[in-house]
Amino acid sequence: MTNCHHHAYIEKRNDGLNLDDIQKNWWMFSQEKDGFLHVVFGDLGIGIPVSLPIKKPGWWGSIQKNFGMTPSDGTVIAEAIAQSRSRTGKSYRGKGLKQLVEAIESIDNARLVIYSNKGVYTYMKGHPATFNFRDSIYGTVVYWSVPVEQEEIN
Numbered sequence: 001m002t003n004c005h006h007h008a009y010i011e012k013r014n015d016g017l018n019l020d021d022i023q024k025n026w027w028m029f030s031q032e033k034d035g036f037l038h039v040v041f042g043d044l045g046i047g048i049p050v051s052l053p054i055k056k057p058g059w060w061g062s063i064q065k066n067f068g069m070t071p072s073d074g075t076v077i078a079e080a081i082a083q084s085r086s087r088t089g090k091s092y093r094g095k096g097l098k099q100l101v102e103a104i105e106s107i108d109n110a111r112l113v114i115y116s117n118k119g120v121y122t123y124m125k126g127h128p129a130t131f132n133f134r135d136s137i138y139g140t141v142v143y144w145s146v147p148v149e150q151e152e153i154n
Helices: 002-008 048-055 057-067 073-082 096-104
Strands: 026-033 036-043 111-116 119-124 127-132 140-147
Touching: 002 048, 048 057, 048 073, 048 111, 057 073, 073 096, 073 111, 073 119, 073 127, 096 111, 096 119, 096 140
Parallel strands: none
Antiparallel strands: 026 036, 036 140, 111 119, 111 140, 119 127
16 A cells, blocks of 8 residues: 555556546455455556666666566566565565565465456466467556454354
8 A cells, every 4th residue: 555655646547548636545445244354456557567676776777687578567577576665775674575475475375466458477385377469458456355254253
C-alpha cells in the first residue's frame, strides 16, 4: 500500500483518458470464505512495468540486458520481486513484493497473484509463473489467499 503512494502515481497513465486530477487512491478488499482468507488491493496507477524504469534506471538497464529492450510485463513483475530493494538503501525499505512471496512460502495451498498492466505473476509454494495479457489493466492488483483453520466452539 505504501508502494502505491510512492510509485503508482508518479506520472499520468498512458490510457488516453487524460486525467489531470487523479488522486493517489488504492482499494483493499478481504473475505474469509471456504476456509481461505482472501485479500486484494489495487490501484489505478502507471503499474510496476512503467514505474520500474523511472524509479530504478540502473536496474532497468540490467533487466533489458537480460531480457531484451522491451521485456514483458510479467517478466518485469517477477524481476521486481526477485530483486526487491529500495533506492533509499535502507534495509527496512523496498521489500514489499518479496515479503508477500516469503509470507506464503511455507503455507500449503497459499497463493499470490500480481496483475500489473499486461503482466501477471503467480506464486504457489515454490512455483512462480508469469504470463501476459494482450491488453493492460492500467494499474496494479495484488491478490493473495491463505488457508485459515476454523476452531470449533463447544
